[in-house]
Amino acid sequence: MTPPTPLRTPRPATTAAGGPGGPAGRRPRPRPRPRRRRVLAVVSLGASAVLLLAADLAAAAVGEHRMADRIAERHPRLTAAPEVGIDGFPFLYDLARGSHPRVRIRAAATTAQGQPVNASLDLTDVSERPGGTYTAATAAGDFTVPYSALGTRLGPGTTLSAADGRLKIGRSFFGFPVTVLAEVGLDGDTVTVRPVSASVAGRALDPSDPRIAEAFQGQDRTLPELPMGMEPDGVSVDADGITVHARAERVALD
Missing domain, CATH: 3.30.457 (Copper Amine Oxidase; Chain A, domain 1)
Known part of the structure; x- marks a missing residue:
């Protein structure tokens, strides 16, 4: 009696590239994992935050430059462009509500008698009014003669x-x-x-x-007349010179 012939499993057909037969034999791409999606979301959120921060800083720089120009236009005795720093973050939010919590101004000028003086002003609750003028709730100033x-x-x-x-x-x-x-x-x-x-x-x-x-x-x-109607309230002597301290409330930056 002739023994039975063993069954052979047919080999899958191969493509020209040597892989499993046809497109139906390709392995499906793995689906994105949840962790990868979270990473992409965090990266996207971080990029958006950086762009918003850059936009806010750029707007603050423009606002400081604009205020410095306004001060220089109205005070011809300045010997150099004033330095203006606007505090508060985000700047665009304060701009939208029309008030900045604090503004710092540094400027060099001369008196009517030609004497040099370095001014340092610290203003609070600064608001812009129609016509490009500014008001402040309080103003503190130091005026130093070297x-x-x-x-x-x-x-x-x-x-x-x-x-x-x-x-x-x-x-x-x-x-x-x-x-x-x-x-x-x-x-x-x-x-x-x-x-x-x-x-x-x-x-x-x-x-x-x-x-x-x-x-x-x-x-x-x-003392000559101080800006913004400030009244002197003290004087000190330090390494930079003699400094007159002054204060005022509800002032206009004229």
């Missing part, structure tokens, strides 16, 4: 500096070094200078000495 400008008024060879909050004045008198410490104060709208100690070649001298009193005659200074 020692280089003050020394020229006291004669050649005079040096000025700060010493423990007082004004230190140094010069030569018949070849001997003279040092005077003076208290700088504010009396209304007048800056006063009063000697409190003095020495000649390291030897103590009575600050009420007639020669010292004569040197300080006429050294008080009446």
Whole structure:
């Protein structure tokens, strides 16, 4: 008896490329996994946030430049373009509601007498009005006159500096070094200078000495009109010069 022939499983047909037969034999592409979708969503959200931040920063820069131009147009005594910083984020939201929480301004100018002064202003709740004008709820200002400008008024060879909050004045008198410490104060709208100690070649001298009193005659200074109607409320002496501090409420940036 002849044994039965074993069955053979037919091989799948191959394509010219050697793969399983025909398109029906190709493996389907794997579906995107949930984790991959989450990553793509996070990347898309991050890109949108970066674009929004860039747009907000660009709008803030335009707003600061516009305000600086307005200030420069109305204050011809400025010696350089003012620096304006507008606080608050997002800027576009504050712009839409018409008010910025804080604006900082730095500017260099000269007085009517030609004396240089560096101004630093800090404004709160700043709003723009029709016509391009600005108002602020409060304004605090520091106006500093550098020692280089003050020394020229006291004669050649005079040096000025700060010493423990007082004004230190140094010069030569018949070849001997003279040092005077003076208290700088504010009396209304007048800056006063009063000697409190003095020495000649390291030897103590009575600050009420007639020669010292004569040197300080006429050294008080009446302040010019401050911007935005600010009123002086203090004076200080530091490394940069003599600074007058002033404040005002409900002001207009004219």
